[in-house]
């Protein structure tokens with residue numbers, strides 16, 4: 001398999017790019033995981049958000065985004081840079097693609113502290129990517145989550 005990797009801010013994306021990664025996200029989060037909360041949000045169009053995805057020919061295989069907020073949400077430990085919306089197409093799972101997406105996202109974050117909201121079933125995976133759990137498990141979109149942080153330089 002030869003994947004093509006993309007890293008773009010919204011003003012660099014074509015309409016086809018946006019449709020492709022939004023389709024993968026909604027296919028997985030809406031249809032597979034039955035999440036009924038907002039999926040496409042204001043972070044997607046923020047000029048500082050980095051969209052990272054890969055494709056196999058015309059198939060969008062995986063996606064993750066790096067969000068930089070103007071101020072940190074109160075519950076996110078003062079950290080304004082986050083990684084989220086990690087998804088891999090069901091037919092391409094368990095081949096290391098999520099790990100590659102995370103490695104690229106962490107590289108984009110550079111020397112910043114980074115936070116993510118992990119679905120608890122995948123917590124060990126994020127620990128292997130260098131993130132440590134902080135705080136208690138909480139409900140987000142009807143799914144148990146835990147905040148996980150990667151401190152600069154760790």
Ligand SMILES: CC(C)(COP(=O)(O)OP(=O)(O)OC[C@H]1O[C@@H](n2cnc3c(N)ncnc32)[C@H](O)[C@@H]1OP(=O)(O)O)[C@@H](O)C(=O)NCCC(=O)NCCS
Nearest residue numbers: 086087088093094095096097098099117118119121122125
């Ligand atoms: C979670 C997800 C992104 C993993 O993608 P992937 O490309 O299959 O992951 P990788 O192949 O890089 O897996 C790396 C490691 O993650 C862990 N992992 C992957 N899928 C897992 C699962 N379903 N349950 C538990 N651990 C899992 C394993 O440790 C795995 O290593 P291994 O294959 O050597 O056992 C993918 O299953 C997905 O899109 N799920 C639905 C959306 C979702 O839950 N996103 C996470 C939001 S926080």
